[in-house]
Amino acid sequence: MPRMTANDALTSALIEEMRRDSRVLMFGEGVATKRRDLLEEFGAARVRNTPLAEGIIAGTAAGAAATGLRPVIDLLFAPFLCYAMDEIVNSAGKLRYLSGGQFAFPMVVLAATGAGWGVGAQHNHNIEAWFAHSPGLKVAMPSTPADFKGLLKAAIRDDNPVLFFTDLALGFTEGDVTDEVVPLGQAAIRRNGRDVTLISYAKTVHTCLAAAEQLADRGISAEVLDLRTLKPLDEETVLASARRTGRVVVVHEASRMCGIGAEVAAIVAEKAFRDLRAPVLRLTGPDAPAPASFPLEQAFVPQPGQIVTTVRDLLGTRDVRDVELAGVPV
Amino acid sequence: MAEAATRKPRGKGPKEPAMSRDELLRAYRDMLLIRRFEEKAGQLYGMGLIGGFCHLYIGQEAVVVGLTMCTKPGDQVITSYRDHGHMLATGMEARGVMAELTGRIGGYSKGKGGSMHMFSREKGFYGGHGIVGAQVPLGAGLAFANWYRGNDNVAMTYFGEGASNQGQVYESLNLAALFKLPVIFVIENNKYGMGTSVERASASKDLSKNGAPWGIPGEQVNGMDVIAVKEAGERAVAHCRAGNGPYLLEMKTYRYRGHSMSDPAKYRTREEVQKMREQSDCIDTARKLLLESYGVTEAELKVIDDEVKAIVQDSADFAQTSPEPDESELYTDILIEAR
DSSP states (O other): OOEEEHHHHHHHHHHHHHHHOTTEEEEETTHHHHOHHHHHHHOTTTEEEOOSOHHHHHHHHHHHHHTTOEEEEEEEEGGGGGGGHIIIIIIITTHHHHTTTOOOOOOEEEEEEOSSSOOOTTTOOOOHHHHHTSTTOEEEOOOSHHHHHHHHHHHHHOSSOEEEEEEGGGTTOEEEOOSOOOOTTOOEEEEOOSSEEEEEOTHHHHHHHHHHHHHHHTTOOEEEEEOOEEESOOHHHHHHHHHHHSOEEEEEEEESTTSHHHHHHHHHHHHSGGGOSSOOEEEEEOSSOOOSSHHHHHHHSOOHHHHHHHHHHHHTOOOTHHHHHHTSOO | OOSOOEEOOOOSSOSSOOSOHHHHHHHHHHHHHHHHHHHHHHHHHHTTOSOSOOOOOTTOHHHHHHHHTTOOTTOEEEOOSOOHHHHHHTTOOHHHHHHHHTTOTTSTTTTSSOTTOOOBTTTTBOOOOOSTTTHHHHHHHHHHHHHHHTOOOOEEEEEETTGGGSHHHHHHHHHHHHHTOOEEEEEEEOSEETTEEHHHHOSOSOGGGTTGGGTOOEEEEETTOHHHHHHHHHHHHHHHHTTOOOEEEEEEOOOSSOSSTTOOOTTSOHHHHHHHHHHHOHHHHHHHHHHHHSOOOHHHHHHHHHHHHHHHHHHHHHHHHSOOOOGGGGGSSSSOOOO
């Protein structure tokens, strides 16, 4: 099983899918410049730089997709999608419905986001929930190199528009990668546990795994669930885990209000209430623009210590050791 | 083409017969069908049988009819919410369009789209778009697909002079010129964007030059004259099919009705509308020409009038008898489930 970075896994998915299906093509901001290997293999018509104009990139993709092509577009950073909202939300997301099912929009929109590089609020804004709130779209956000590849392959093969968000901080992380397609809509249990379920996606899955290690040192067994796809959301896996452990903490970098965590908490409360032994809690980024300064940016993102403290509170086992760990007063 | 060529409106009437007798008869019939269809739609709206918004095309029929005569199978058409005429011109059935207006299952979108959102994959009609200018980048995408596939089809992309001020329209002009995409940008300048006259909304005095910075050739055309429209359309289509990139047509036209059914159109005088109706109406002009220059008889036109009347009546009947969609339709056609 080859090891590679998440960025290379993404490229590998693109190459394999473009070899597999001549309708798959890629254009967007700097794609031919930064993906020379794709350009060399598939030529300038299939791998093409565009003007830095997100609206027309997304609009061109939607129009081309309506005729049966399968474009993958790179809009670089998630906040830039604000320029392309009309094309993505009002056109790609709605026209199948508005046409009574006559058209499909098989396209993938790539955009990076997340803390770690200090790029500031106009390049880092976790807006994935916006798209989960829009009908006709799917949303994926992987946490491992294997999923960067496997989920992207599934997104490209999907007949619906898929928003594919990549966490900036994960691009150069390494992992084992296979040729496997990872179906959209299936969560993964990253660590089994009995006492509490930590539900997350993207970078904060690793934060949860680190917290689970620390909790294990204190005799607490935490399950870590990686949503992988935010829409469709894998309710079944979420509910099964919630019922098993009876305690749920949702962790994500995006802000709290109307975030994915709110949806997960509501689903668990609505459908697994009788199996819960504690309220569902959320640990999220603040309702603030993402800062550039490294310490501020780190303070913005949920940290393992905060998860440990939250879980210990939930279990009623918090002690003085947790104060230092979390950096917050008891 | 290194430099944008901009032509002024042609003189009144054709210098030589640019349309055959059959072609002009066909144009007359198609324009009349749109006119009568929309008059009926206006009536049904007044009776409360059509809900939502309803933007009538009455007055502008020559534009879409003349241009559609220049297209061939495989070409795509995309437009705004003032779309009923475009659908009829591309050969979509009046029944399906009217039934969509009344929100019935027999409508082109099964009642889920309504007046502003109708489509026909079969006829290459890509909508029907409710947001001002939203269809223009999609039109560029349709043209991109033609270019990518290496065929010689063109994407007729219509928008109003109001939409011509949207940012995404300029992004589309740039991309189309840069990639040499086979797209014909048709600005239907009916003088009013909702209730704001073009003079009060566009700093540009000659919209046919809106593509000039990117080297897109543009023409101003008398959009009330179906023959002039078709002539310009042939030039545009030939340019695009030959791989020369996009072309822009500013159609000088006029809508007789308000922006939508709820607009009393108080921003212009009754006399202004009356003058256009009396002096420039595309159907009257074609009718006169057929009778006076093409040797067509009143009896022949009567046959067409009757045919159109029957189609419209049939569509209105169908639109009132086709069932309402079942509630289960609410949840279909949102996502495609994996096979």
